[in-house]
Amino acid sequence: MKRFKVDIIILLILLVFVLGALLHHYPIRFSSDDAAGTAMMPQQLGQSGVLLILPDRNENARAYSDVDFSFAWYNLLSQYVGPFGIALASSVNGPVPAQLIVIPQKTAESMTEGQIQAVAQSVQRGATLILEMPTPEWAGLTAVKRNAKTSAAIKHLTDAPNSPLAGIWRDQLLNTPLDTQVLRIDTLDAETLPGDALLLELDGAIAHYRRPLGAGYVFTLAFNLGQALTSLQQGRPAENFEIEMDEPPHTVDLVMNEKLRASKVPYADLLKLHVLMSVQYASPMPFLWPFADGRRSALLLVHETGSLGDEVFRLAEYEQSQDVQSTWLLTAGKHTKKSLETLKNARFDLGVSLIRPPSGQLYAAYGPSFFAPFAVERNMEDQKNAVMRRLGAGISTCKLAGCAWSYDYTLSFRKLAAAQCQIDLTYAPTVEGQFGYLFGTGFPFLPIERNGLPLPTYEFPTLLSDEAGFETLPPKIADELLSEAEQTYHQPVVVQMNADTMLTHPTYLVPEIWLNLIRAAKEQQIWIATAKSFMHHYTLRKQARFTHAFHPQTKVLDVKAELPKANFMYTVALPRRTIHGALHDLWLDRQAVDINVLRTTADGLLLLLPVTSGDHLIQAQYN
């Protein structure tokens, strides 16, 4: 061996170089897990005459049906009412200082006789109460004394005799798929319902009715609206909170009902509006409308950059030339700082597309640039941080690439929360033929954990995605969804078009739909928003101080609004037709406003009044 010492040394050196080169090209890989966050009680930001009373205790439910769905009411009020107060049941020790009190099922069950009396006093003095699945202890308010049976079987809405919803809204309301517990009330014990008091029937039984009490009203829901809404919006897992699939699940596997997989109707929102408008009809109150500048709908374009680099921003160039901003979900490590800054300066919403198994993995190389023998998998937080570092700014919008989801109902939400993603866009159609309101709404909502608390990541459902293949969709469906969102259902329409689709699954429909949507939105004066700008308005309006008082004698609704500073106009929605008459005159800061020039919702029930930020007094006279 000694004779070949030099040769062996040279060979070893060569071998080290070869091995080094191999390691550089095929580095040793290390996997990495995601941290999981926790659900928490959201902060109360604004002030309003609407109060949501929540139960004191939050326990992990063993089965899905046992979850406390009270926070579904939080979502409902956030989406349509705007600012509202929240209070724990234990804080109710006397008359409740609110014009509208909302008591979900678990709260109703937990309240004592004294607290019930306090609520009853408030109603007697003129407040309105929405009561979900009341126990017999509430009989003084509801007139239901007996122990009514609860049933978990899927029920169908059979009639909406006095629903304020009209036309297609009412027709579609009866088609709403329901997954809820039902309180079987065939008749009221104390009295017969007046002809116009029954609002909704479930399988021919009373499901929702209005009962006057003193100067106020009690609206009783004989089904768990919170559960119905959560099952629609957040999806329905198995009772053990698992998504029962052999294949790795996707968000679409949570869709509650087959009908929803290709749905042009936001069923969850029909239910919400039925409940809210019923209240508004009896007891006029203002909403702080979820669309800025007096608009009636919004278009949100979302692009995932996928495998492409800066060249994908050609799409952004065009959008910029059209004065349109969209949401870009960037893949970590694919884009230059300069491009990202350009987009940021052009007010695009820059988010991150999180590539996690089973959709794929991203690795960060470790070592000097010429030799990187190790690669560590980037978890969600790493990917988000990598994009934020390159961007030099924070990121709020995220999406799990490929819409991959955990087997556990809420685990992915927890991971997103841990990565501090405030907005998530993973709820989207991914299977051919799927489109529309798969989750019953176009509005963002906070997902509910099994302990009943919300996770701090807004889920913004997508209506159309090229991941589901536009070729299999009905022709012109994008135009239809957008125009119906504007002219019928007043919804935000999130459309995802991956910037690399033309490389991976090219179809002319992707650019065609993209361009047509921009054109149509401009023509119909639809708000073209980013996820971030929409949520900015959405959450800012919740910080408003927005109080109201309706005087039945004079039939005047007084609204006092203190609206946070913003670069857009807020929209106050006022009822046009009530039990007290139709809206006749309107004053904004004591100046008369011609109600005939203002826009209304498509059903004509709400008048939309754009107002600037700051303090305002609004007076509406009904006659």
Added chain:
Amino acid sequence: MIRDRRIRFFLWGSVCVISILAYFCFHPWIWRTDSHQTTGSSVILDTTSDFLLVVDYGAFESQPEQYAETSFSLAWLNTLQQEIGPVSLLDAPQFLDVDLSRYRFVILTRSASGHGTWLPKIRSFLERGGTVVMEMPKGELRALASADGHGGIRQAQNITYLAGLGSEYMEALAGLNLSNMTQIAGSAGPLDDSTTWMTIDGVPVVYSKSYALGTVITVDFNYGMLLTSLQQGRPLDDFRIRNVAGTSAIETMDLALRESTALPLADILERFLIYGVLNEHMPVVNFWPFFDGMDGALIVSHREEGIGDAALWMPQYEATFKATSTLFATCPLAFTEDGLDGLIQSHAELGLLFDIQADERSRAKEPVGVFRFSPVWRLLNVEEQAQGIKALLPEKTPLLSAQSRDGLWQAHYTYAFRMLASAGFRADASYRSSLESPGYGFATGFPFMPIDTNGLVFNILEFPVLFPEMTDASQAEVLEQYLTASEKAHHEVLSVGFEPGAYARDPKAEAFETWQSVYRLASEHRHWITSILNYFRFSRARFSSELKTRVVEMTNAHNKKMQVIRIETLAPEAGMYVTVPKKLGTWNYSDTRRGAQRVREDGVLSDSLQTRPVSLFGYERVLVPLTKGFNAIDVIYE
């Protein structure tokens, strides 16, 4: 020591061999093979037509040393097939045996215009009222009704006069530098009692003179050479192509006109000759070159560039409004079976995007080696590339069309055509205008048969691409101008090219909008959006159809005289039209009738046809629809 040396030799030898093998795996050696070549071939056509074209293949120079020595007689075939449709083509030895009474026009090309022995037969034809066109006649034929020709053969400079042609077109043709493009036959003076239709450098080069009941039209310049130089391009005298663009390789655009690309100069010249000169002596009836009487055609092609199924989105879009296109794909074919099915379902044509000068970057290559070790890659020639595609195509799916990748071409004028002919292609779309100045770089939008150096034609239709790459709105604006002109006066074939992968790589909204706007514009301007294959088939149907006409004078029921063109034609396809002149001298077009009896002395019978006026560079015509099969039509002038 010797043993040590052996071990060391073995050791380091092994290291060297492994290193060399590894090197060749990453940098394989490239092996080129030449394509076969098939030269141009002679053509004889015996169709039922008003037109007889005569060439003398015996007079063709088989191996000319200079471009100008080539016989361009077969260029007339391009003109007649493009403008008329069916035409008979005879070789000179058969001329004396042919019955000229079957024809109304006899065209003696330059190669066949020196046969004095034909004089009696031609005189007899003229006495029966026929029209004879002679290109640069010689000897006794020249003496029949042409100027003396004593000025000899001269280089031409500029067209100076074109009778009756609109000033815009006249100016465009006058601006054309004819040096090296054609020759004229000078004479001591103009011919008495003749009508001059065209002059070059002040010399009458197209003039007519009555002879008995007929007319002799003399074309005293090398029409075929000029037409070929315009359409096929003018090489250097030794047939090499000059690298005009100064790029690293010869491209087809090196043969294109650099200026005057806004007008189809060759088509203006051809239509001037047919409708401005021939039609003035004898009404010309021709098959309209566009399906369903449309005002033009937009031929769409796409370059697949190796992306396979990902290139199908453009044809799929076209299928939604029943348009078709040609998708040129590289070899080896990257389509999946589903992709090929999708292509067939969308009725798009698959053509070959060939590498004519394959290099390391070319896709058209195959590895030579074992397992994954391939130190040598063999580049496929055009024929092998065609075979590679054909092998994967379903039965009865033709591979008809080809296009050179990036417009690259051979340095010799016709070698590339010879390769294509050898590979069995019938259509080619390699001729493309430069990206910087799109338009009629080859003086026409119509397909033409290229002429080999031996004067014979390739059985290939060359489709010049006017807009090889449309990506921005300004190009769409230019195209719209072309479409507008085509709709109103030019009636052209406009070929456009797209690359589906380009939008995917660089997703510019403008490029997508431009692409979609092309179809909208074409529809708005009544252009047939189609593939090379479909246009080729339609053209073949025109060429193989039958068209016989005669003019008779009649008197109607009111004892009023009228002129009638009696047309008997066989239309092999649906959607075919003929055009007739709007005026016959002082007679104006009145009506068109179809039926067995048609027009009788005592009145007009049968059904009237819905006709439409069209203008071809200012020559007013009437478009008459045909039904598939035999048509007997009377066109009435009062």
